[in-house]
Amino acid sequence: MGERHSGDGLPGRRHAHPGGVLEGPEDADGDAGFEAAVAAVLRPGGVDRTAEERAVAAFRAARDSGALRTRTRRRDDWRPGRRAALPPRITLSVVLASLTLGGVAFAAVGSDGPQKHADGGERRAARPAVSAPRQPDTESAPTTPGARPSRPGHPATARDTLAHCRAYERVGGRGTALDATAWQRLVTAAGGEDEVAAYCAARTTPTHGPGTGSTGGEGKTGESGNNGNSGNSNTGNAGSTGNAGNTGEAGKAGGSGRAGGGAAGKK
Amino acid sequence: MRARDGELGAAVARAQDGDETAFAVAYRIVQPGLLGYLRGLVGEEAEDVAADAWLEIARDLGRFRGDGAGFRGWTATIARHRALDLLRRQRIRPRSTTLEQDVLDLPGPHSTHEQALESLSTERALELVRALPRDQAEAVLLRVVVGLDGPAVARVLGKRPGAVRTAAYRGLKRLARQLGAAGTADAGVTDDGPRTLGESE
Numbered sequence: 033m034g035e036r037h038s039g040d041g042l043p044g045r046r047h048a049h050p051g052g053v054l055e056g057p058e059d060a061d062g063d064a065g066f067e068a069a070v071a072a073v074l075r076p077g078g079v080d081r082t083a084e085e086r087a088v089a090a091f092r093a094a095r096d097s098g099a100l101r102t103r104t105r106r107r108d109d110w111r112p113g114r115r116a117a118l119p120p121r122i123t124l125s126v127v128l129a130s131l132t133l134g135g136v137a138f139a140a141v142g143s144d145g146p147q148k149h150a151d152g153g154e155r156r157a158a159r160p161a162v163s164a165p166r167q168p169d170t171e172s173a174p175t176t177p178g179a180r181p182s183r184p185g186h187p188a189t190a191r192d193t194l195a196h197c198r199a200y201e202r203v204g205g206r207g208t209a210l211d212a213t214a215w216q217r218l219v220t221a222a223g224g225e226d227e228v229a230a231y232c233a234a235r236t237t238p239t240h241g242p243g244t245g246s247t248g249g250e251g252k253t254g255e256s257g258n259n260g261n262s263g264n265s266n267t268g269n270a271g272s273t274g275n276a277g278n279t280g281e282a283g284k285a286g287g288s289g290r291a292g293g294g295a296a297g298k299k
Numbered sequence: 300m301r302a303r304d305g306e307l308g309a310a311v312a313r314a315q316d317g318d319e320t321a322f323a324v325a326y327r328i329v330q331p332g333l334l335g336y337l338r339g340l341v342g343e344e345a346e347d348v349a350a351d352a353w354l355e356i357a358r359d360l361g362r363f364r365g366d367g368a369g370f371r372g373w374t375a376t377i378a379r380h381r382a383l384d385l386l387r388r389q390r391i392r393p394r395s396t397t398l399e400q401d402v403l404d405l406p407g408p409h410s411t412h413e414q415a416l417e418s419l420s421t422e423r424a425l426e427l428v429r430a431l432p433r434d435q436a437e438a439v440l441l442r443v444v445v446g447l448d449g450p451a452v453a454r455v456l457g458k459r460p461g462a463v464r465t466a467a468y469r470g471l472k473r474l475a476r477q478l479g480a481a482g483t484a485d486a487g488v489t490d491d492g493p494r495t496l497g498e499s500e
Contacts, residue, residue, distance in 0.1 A: 066475060067443045073424040074335040074444045079327050083350055091314070091322045091357035100315060100361035107376070108362040110369030110451075 193221065197232035301446050303328050304367030311370045315360055322360070326353070329371060333378050335444035339428045339436055340382040348385055352378040372451040375441060379455060419478065427477050434458075435470030442467050 094100070196218040222231030307328045313321035330349065337345035337352075355377050363373050428436050434456070441452040452467070453460040 067471065069419075070424065070428075070439075070471075070474065071335075071443045071446075073419055073421055074339065074428070074440070075331045076334050077331075079330050080346070083346065083353075084323060084326050084330070086350060087326050087353035087357060088319055088323050090354045091360065092319050094358045094360070095317050095319070099358055100317060102359070102361045104362045104364050108359065108364060108373065110363070110365030110373045110454075112366065112369070 193218070193235055197235050200228060200232055301368070304371070307367030307370055309367075311360075311363070311367065315363070322357070325370065328367075329374055332371070332445040333374060336375060336437075336440045337378055337382055338425055339440040339444070340379070341385055342425070342429065344385055344389075348381045349378060352381045355381070368448065368451065371445055372447055372455055375445050375447065376455045379437075427474055430477070431470050431473060434462075434466045435473065438463050438467035439470040439474065443471075 192214075196214050199214070200218060218228055218231075219225050222228040307325055310321040310324040310328070314325055330353075333352065334345055334349050337348050341348055352374070356374055359377075363370065365373065428439065431439065437456060438452055441447045441455055442449075447455065449460050449464055449467075453463040456463060458466075
């Protein structure tokens with residue numbers, strides 16, 4: 033920085049780095065001497081007396097005709113606070129840009145909504161199957177009383193319980209090593225410290241084993257058939273019907289729908 | 300020039316109260332920068348355009364609101380509108396020919412700004428400034444000659460401050476480069492302007 037400002041080095045450096053760093057206004061004082069020299073050359077030294085007298089005469093005439101009491105227009109207001117005011121054309125483009133961006137954001141929200149809804153719908157169809165057998169057990173003592181006791185089927189609760197059980201398994205039954213609150217909740221949910229192992233076994237097994245959970249899985253198969261069909265609007269709808277049904281047969285229906293779609297595409 | 304903004308602001312305020320001596324003080328402070336700017340825009344017509352601008356300034360002074368720096372910006376805007384009117388009427392092209400531009404762009408390897416500026420005449424400097432693209436020339440003139448700050452230059456030109464800053468920077472850079480070239484090119488020919496042309500050697 034300092035050596036760049038040395039007088040004799042400046043021109044050579046400029047030529048050596050024509051595409052160099054763009055100097056900001058705070059850096060421009062390095063050229064202050066140059067600017068002052070240009071200004072000294074371009075600004076006339078004196079003022080033409082005749083021209084000044086003409087201007088003053090014009091001022092006198094305007095003053096005497098009451099022109100000094102005229103109304104201030106927007107373009108006449110140069111008070112410091114107003115100086116940042118943008119010209120109308122730029123203001124308009126800023127407004128248009130914000131509208132455009134706002135529209136993009138709105139469209140993004142709009143396109144995100146149904147997607148999440150469909151996802152949630154799938155989850156809602158699958159979750160009750162998982163939590164259905166647990167519900168009678170948790171009725172007496174909710175697993176997470178602090179969380180949302182009014183929604184026992186909420187995914188977070190099931191996940192919490194599973195996490196607690198896995199942590200319990202990992203520490204090998206040494207309950208004191210667990211986080212105290214979580215451990216207490218688990219004990220409360222199981223109905224006693226001795227019941228925890230059995231409780232957890234009941235929790236963790238059905239989720240992965242056969243039963244209602246597998247039905248949810250087949251529902252998913254139906255949905256994948258639906259995804260494959262997304263190119264054909266009508267058959268795709270048929271596939272989604274298959275998804276809504278929670279049985280494996282419905283998933284098959286989705287598959288047949290895809291076959292139909294392929295035939296239609298051929299034709 | 301910015302150092303006199305306080306004095307200018309006070310003079311403008313008194314002029315708005317009807318003091319014609321104060322108006323003359325404001326005129327003397329503002330006119331050199333305004334004339335320098337107008338010379339860069341319209342060349343020899345600058346005095347006439349400035350006179351027109353001052354008629355409008357005198358007529359509308361009661362409308363103006365702001366300080367000394369604001370008055371510079373306000374008067375520059377009025378002068379600019381007058382100059383652009385003239386340019387539209389006369390269809391003057393502010394840029395010089397491409398050939399001349401190329402010659403001016405040649406860098407001068409052994410000269411410094413100081414050397415170049417010592418021998419620089421007002422005519423030569425104006426020629427160089429007017430050879431710049433219009434937006435660069437105006438940004439340089441408003442900032443360097445009129446003494447406006449970045450936001451004020453942007454308001455006068457109706458552009459964004461960033462664009463104006465870039466234009467001023469590029470213009471000054473190009474001017475510095477051309478001054479180097481002009482300094483060496485003029486060294487043996489026009490040391491002190493046209494007057495010495497016939498009697499040199």
